[in-house]
Amino acid sequence: MSAEMANEIKLISGRSHPELSEKIAKRLGIKVARTISLNYSNQETSFTVGESVRDEDVFIVQSTSTGDVNEGLMELLIMISACRTASARRITAVIPNFPYARQDKKDKSRAPISARLVANMLQTAGANHIVTVDLHASQIQGFFSVPVDNLYAEPSFLRYIRENFKTEDCVIVSPDAGGAKRATSIADHLNTAFALIHKERPRPNVVGRMVLVGNVEDKIAILVDDMADTCGTLVKAAAVLKENGAKSVLALVTHGILSGNAIETLNSSVLQALVVTNTVPLGDKVERCPKLRVIDISPTLAEAIRRTHNGESVSYLFNHAPV
Amino acid sequence: MVRNIVVLGGNSHPALVESVCNMLGLPACNRVLTKFSSGESRCEIQDSVRGKDVYIIQTGFGGNGSKLNDHFMDLCIMISACKTGSARRVTAVLPLFPYSRQPDLPYKKSGAPLFKASSEAGKKDYTFDSVPATPAPGLPRSAGLINGSDITSRLAKTALTNGTGSMSPVKQTNGDGFFHGVNGQGLQTPGFTTHDYENGSHIGAFQAKPGYKQWVAQAGTLVANLLTCAGADHVITMDLHDPQVQGFFDVPVDNLYGRPLLKRYITTHIPNYKEAVIISPDAGGAKRATAIADSLGMDFALIHKERRPTKITDRQNASMMLVGNVADRVCILVDDLLDTGNTITRAAKLLKKEGATTIYALLTHGVFSGDAINRVKASAIDKVVVTNSVPQDEHKALLGSKLDILDISPIFAEAVRRVHHGESISVLFNYD
Numbered sequence: 001m002s003a004e005m006a007n008e009i010k011l012i013s014g015r016s017h018p019e020l021s022e023k024i025a026k027r028l029g030i031k032v033a034r035t036i037s038l039n040y041s042n043q044e045t046s047f048t049v050g051e052s053v054r055d056e057d058v059f060i061v062q063s064t065s066t067g068d069v070n071e072g073l074m075e076l077l078i079m080i081s082a083c084r085t086a087s088a089r090r091i092t093a094v095i096p097n098f099p100y101a102r103q104d105k106k107d108k109s110r111a112p113i114s115a116r117l118v119a120n121m122l123q124t125a126g127a128n129h130i131v132t133v134d135l136h137a138s139q140i141q142g143f144f145s146v147p148v149d150n151l152y153a154e155p156s157f158l159r160y161i162r163e164n165f166k167t168e169d170c171v172i173v174s175p176d177a178g179g180a181k182r183a184t185s186i187a188d189h190l191n192t193a194f195a196l197i198h199k200e201r202p203r204p205n206v207v208g209r210m211v212l213v214g215n216v217e218d219k220i221a222i223l224v225d226d227m228a229d230t231c232g233t234l235v236k237a238a239a240v241l242k243e244n245g246a247k248s249v250l251a252l253v254t255h256g257i258l259s260g261n262a263i264e265t266l267n268s269s270v271l272q273a274l275v276v277t278n279t280v281p282l283g284d285k286v287e288r289c290p291k292l293r294v295i296d297i298s299p300t301l302a303e304a305i306r307r308t309h310n311g312e313s314v315s316y317l318f319n320h321a322p323v
Numbered sequence: 324m325v326r327n328i329v330v331l332g333g334n335s336h337p338a339l340v341e342s343v344c345n346m347l348g349l350p351a352c353n354r355v356l357t358k359f360s361s362g363e364s365r366c367e368i369q370d371s372v373r374g375k376d377v378y379i380i381q382t383g384f385g386g387n388g389s390k391l392n393d394h395f396m397d398l399c400i401m402i403s404a405c406k407t408g409s410a411r412r413v414t415a416v417l418p419l420f421p422y423s424r425q426p427d428l429p430y431k432k433s434g435a436p437l438f439k440a441s442s443e444a445g446k447k448d449y450t451f452d453s454v455p456a457t458p459a460p461g462l463p464r465s466a467g468l469i470n471g472s473d474i475t476s477r478l479a480k481t482a483l484t485n486g487t488g489s490m491s492p493v494k495q496t497n498g499d500g501f502f503h504g505v506n507g508q509g510l511q512t513p514g515f516t517t518h519d520y521e522n523g524s525h526i527g528a529f530q531a532k533p534g535y536k537q538w539v540a541q542a543g544t545l546v547a548n549l550l551t552c553a554g555a556d557h558v559i560t561m562d563l564h565d566p567q568v569q570g571f572f573d574v575p576v577d578n579l580y581g582r583p584l585l586k587r588y589i590t591t592h593i594p595n596y597k598e599a600v601i602i603s604p605d606a607g608g609a610k611r612a613t614a615i616a617d618s619l620g621m622d623f624a625l626i627h628k629e630r631r632p633t634k635i636t637d638r639q640n641a642s643m644m645l646v647g648n649v650a651d652r653v654c655i656l657v658d659d660l661l662d663t664g665n666t667i668t669r670a671a672k673l674l675k676k677e678g679a680t681t682i683y684a685l686l687t688h689g690v691f692s693g694d695a696i697n698r699v700k701a702s703a704i705d706k707v708v709v710t711n712s713v714p715q716d717e718h719k720a721l722l723g724s725k726l727d728i729l730d731i732s733p734i735f736a737e738a739v740r741r742v743h744h745g746e747s748i749s750v751l752f753n754y755d
Contacts, residue, residue, distance in 0.1 A: 008426065041693030042384075042662050043391035044422055047540040051532035070396040082540035100363055110368040112404035117553060121399070124552040125545055131452040205360060229361050260360035268706045 009309050010053050012079060014062030017281045021061040023298035028306060034276040037075055039252040045071070047078045049086060057309050059131075059266050061301075064099045065281045066259045073099050073118065077125040084126030092129040092308060093122055094301060096204065096279035096293055097227075097255045101136035104143075119143035131304050133297060134226045134254040139144055151304055151313050153254040153277050154182075155321035156295050160252070160275060161222065166191050169247075171219040175199070175237040183224045193219070197237045205230050205260070211242045217245035227255040228274065231262040235269040248272045255279050256292070263289045299323065328743050329372050329410075333381030334508040335394040336714050339732055340380050346736035352377075354726050356397055364393065366400045378559075379405070379413065379741050383421025384690060384713035388454035395421055395546070406554035414557040414742060415550055416735060418712035419688045422542040422603040423564045424660065490733065497689060504680040530627040547571035559738055561712055561731065562659045577748050579686035579738055581659075581710050584729045586615055588708055589655060592727070593683065604670035612657040624649055626670045643673045649679035661686045661709065664695035668702035688712050689726075696721045 005203055009142050010032045011023030030275045053158025060083070060107070062076040076093060083091050122130065123146055130148040135141065141148040161170065171193040174183035180196055187194040194220030194236035202208050221241040228251070238249040249271055256276030258266075266274055274289075277297040286292050299322040307314050331352040332340030344351045353369035381398040385391030398415060404493055405413045406459060471511050531537040543565075550558060551574055558572060561579045569576040600622045603612035609625055615622040624647025654674045659682070671682050682704050689709030691699070699707055699722065708727045715728045734751060741748050 020668040034529070034532055039475060040662075041695075042690050043386075043692070044542070045392060046542075048529075049538040049540075050529065051535050053538075064362070067360075070364060070393045073396065074392040077545060078540045078542050081542065081545040085541065086538045103363070106407060108367075110404055110408035112366050112374060112400045113407055114364070114366075114400050114403070117399060117403040120552045121549050124416060124548045229359075257361045259362065275629070 007055055007057055009305065010051075010056045010088070011016065011059060011305075012049070012053075012060045012083070014060065014072060014075050014079060016065040016068070016075070017061065017063035017096070017278075018180075018249050019281065020063060020278055020298055020301075023296065023306065024061060024094075024302045027295060027299060027302035035079075037079070037240070044080055047075065047082050049082060051081050052086075054087040055089045057090050057092075057304050058083045059092045059309075060093055061094045061096075061247060063096045063280055065283075066257050069099050072210055073121075077121055077245050078129050080122065080125040090128045091126055091303070092131055093127040094131045094305065096133045096277075096297065096301065097257070098135055099139065101140060102227075104137050104140055116143040122170060127143045129308065131301065131308065133277070136226055147306060149308070150177070150312075151300055153279075153295070153297060153300075154189075155317070155319060156184060156277065156297065156300065157224070157252045157275075159321055161186075161190060161296060165206065165220055165222075169220050170222050171195055171214070171216050171246075173214070173223050173237070174192045175223050175225050175233050175239060179225050182226065191308055195221070199233065199236075200205055205232070210236055212240050212244050215244075216241050221246040221249045223249065223251040223253075225251070225253050227257055228253040228276065229257045230260045231258065231265045231269075231274075235265050235271060236270045238269055242270045245309050250275065256282060256285070258282070258285055266291055326501075327492045327632055328739070329370065329377045329405075330739070331368065331377060331405070332343065332381045333379065333394055333397050333401065334389060336380065336382045336418070336711075338714060338716075339361045339382070339711060339735070342730070342732035343736045346733060347740060354401075355402070358393075364397050364400055365536055366397065366404055368401070368404055368408060372405050372408045373409050376592040376743050377405045377410040377413045378416050378417045378743075379737075380418075382527065382713050383417055383419045386692075387714065387717060392420060393680065394552075394734055395549075399549060402550070402553040402555050405653055412556045414559060414739075416559045416739070418710075418731060418735065419690070420546075420560045420563055420568065422546045423568055424662075425510065425541050425543050425565065443692065451480050482598060519727045543568055544571045549680075558740065559735070561710075561734075564659055577733055577738060577742070579748075581678065581712075581729075581731065581734075582611075583751075584710060584731065584734070585657065585685045585687070585708070586619060588685065588727070588729060589615070589619060591652065595653070596655075597621060599650050599655050599683075600647065602626060602647075602654050602656045602670065602674065604648070604656050604658050604666045608658050611659060613659055622652075623647065626673060642700065643667055643669060645677050649674055651680060653681045654679040654683070656684040656704075658686050661699075661707070663693045663696065664691065664698045664702075668698050671703040681705050683708065689715060689718060691718050700725070710753065 009030060010033050011025050011030060012035055014169050015037050021032050038046055038047045040046055060079050062072055065074045080091055081094060100114035103112060106113055128146055130144060133151045134153050135150050138150055141150060167190045172183050172187040173195045174180045175197050176199050184194055195216055198211045200208035221236055223234060234251050241249045250273040251271055251276045254277050257280055263285055271291060272290050273293055275293045275295060277295045279297055300317055303322045304314055304317055329352045330344050331354060334356055340351055355367040357365050361364050369515050381394055385394060402413050402415060405515055476556045488610045556574055558574060558576045562581050563578050564740055569578055593599060601612050601616040603609045606627050613623055624645060627644050627646055628642050656667055656670055658667060667684050674682055683706045684704045685708045690713060710729045712731055719726050738748060738751060
């Protein structure tokens with residue numbers, strides 16, 4: 001092989017979100033590498049690379065599909081390790097939805113800091129670089145000693161709002177105090193009003209009482225958050241906003257995990273629409289939930305991969321969404 | 324009663340955890356180990372582990388609706404939780420070490436090599452056919468060379484045509500078009516990436532890029548590294564498939580042996596055992612089998628996978644050869660792991676053909692994955708003996724009196740006690 005052929009982008013896809021990998025590959029004008037992942041009958045995961053990755057710039061795209069987080073994570077680790085032992089020059093794990101991002105602190109005795117464990121595992125397996133989208137807490141970057149590019153869905157959301165609504169009719173609402181920063185940033189960019197809902201959470205996946213701070217009367221209330229899991233928070237928040245006189249309520253969420261009864265909860269809620277990105281595979285949820293709208297995040301990821309490969313700055317993507 | 328020790332059990336083998344705890348005379352640590360609805364593991368350790376010596380028991384087995392990878396992640400999370408909870412020392416106890424068998428070839432879901440057309444496998448529930456693991460004369464040298472085109476001259480041509488390279492920021496993968504041409508099959512957009520392992524035809528269609536022998540992930544080292552990175556200070560396991568796996572770790576590994584149990588079974592349950600023959604079903608397990616044969620003063624024979632082309636009279640056993648004499652004798656097959664049961668049932672078939680009277684199969688780990696249960700049921704094996712390194716209740720229900728189970732919890736309880744008190748463990752290795 002000639003020298004020019006070495007060190008190209010090798011895009012490797014895990015089993016969790018092949019559609020996203022295909023979109024990224026198409027955008028980059030390359031083909032997804034020939035690989036095969038399967039589970040043996042004893043459930044061990046096997047991964048085979050069907051082409052040389054020696055001295056190549058390897059990008060492994062693996063999201064975490066709802067309900068099968070550990071399976072996807074283990075597969076990702078095995079893929080990284082396989083490319084490392086196959087002499088890849090650099091391995092970048094593209095993890096749009098970082099697993100265990102919510103277990104990022106020791107909030108009670110002997111609670112596992114699983115996000116840190118995942119970070120250590122990725123590095124142990126041999127990842128040299130991480131690309132992810134909207135980390136639950138950006139401090140998770142500190143769990144790594146390799147570079148982490150935390151991309152934002154915010155530019156895509158801003159474009160969506162500008163294209164679909166008159167910004168002066170909107171008010172941006174954060175459904176909890178933790179997301180206030182994310183929401184204010186969007187409100188500032190759009191130059192709109194901002195409100196906040198304060199909630200009490202007695203147990204995980206259960207939502208308590210909610211209080212609205214701010215005015216949403218006769219406005220389109222846009223809830224902004226980083227993940228929608230069981231959607232309990234969003235739906236309750238939407239109800240609170242309606243009670244307080246909002247004209248309509250929609251939600252913009254980066255990661256649509258939508259586990260448990262999320263779809264049924266959404267369908268029977270006052271939410272007008274839930275807009276998510278395709279960081280998490282949605283499967284048949286789009287058909288099952290007419291309120292679900294999907295923004296494609298693959299241009300941002302593809303551009304981040306291209307820039308990372310060519311050694312260009314990625315920070316442009318923090319404020320701009322490629323079309 | 325042992326002081327200052329915490330035994331924490333995973334979800335993979337609650338019966339073993341309970342049994343070990345009973346022998347140590349202490350209750351298992353209270354914990355919550357479930358899943359959030361998103362699929363992430365949720366782990367809460369409810370008893371204090373500060374300054375304690377923690378032993379976490381989790382075997383490398385998925386079944387009964389649970390998943391192997393879930394159990395492994397749970398184990399790592401528990402180790403990490405204990406470490407951050409100021410445990411003095413965390414020992415991972417893995418009766419069956421996951422990913423310890425390193426494949427030398429891509430396997431399909433049933434455990435048989437990928438090289439053969441998958442249509443064969445679909446004929447029956449199970450098959451005794453399998454292709455030797457190394458390329459043999461008459462077989463293509465690699466999957467990519469099936470059409471027999473001269474790859475080197477073709478490659479030289481590509482190198483020339485690609486000499487200039489394209490100028491776009493992201494270069495097109497040069498030569499891809501060429502490679503598709505060689506394969507002669509319409510390569511639709513998903514390429515050869517097979518995401519859908521449930522779809523057998525996709526896997527059959529997988530081919531390495533011509534000229535490249537596929538690279539199979541060897542996860543054993545990774546698993547060892549992940550355990551250490553999670554914070555394990557010590558690992559206890561049993562009958563590692565490759566003893567070299569111990570070398571993958573930077574922390575001490577105690578590899579216990581199921582051999583004493585198997586030996587005791589032979590001496591107590593097999594009449595006239597001195598007249599029987601110990602058989603190793605493949606060359607790799609010869610050392611394990613001879614160790615038992617030597618210490619009991621028994622005869623030994625070996626089944627060896629013949630990989631040279633031979634005159635094929637009996638197709639099904641064409642690749643198997645028996646070294647030694649078993650005519651009119653009781654045969655005891657000894658191996659470390661029964662997974663799909665392919666090796667052991669094929670060996671039994673050969674032994675029956677060579678005139679064996681009764682066939683026992685003694686194995687440390689009985690995983691019984693895929694169609695192993697049916698295969699063992701249909702085989703010439705009269706009795707399968709395994710340890711409870713993985714839960715055996717379901718297998719027992721399906722196999723009935725054909726399966727005998729040996730209890731390993733005393734060995735593990737004793738190992739935990741000795742490791743905790745800093746006593747020598749080597750007594751357990753030579754234990755008779």
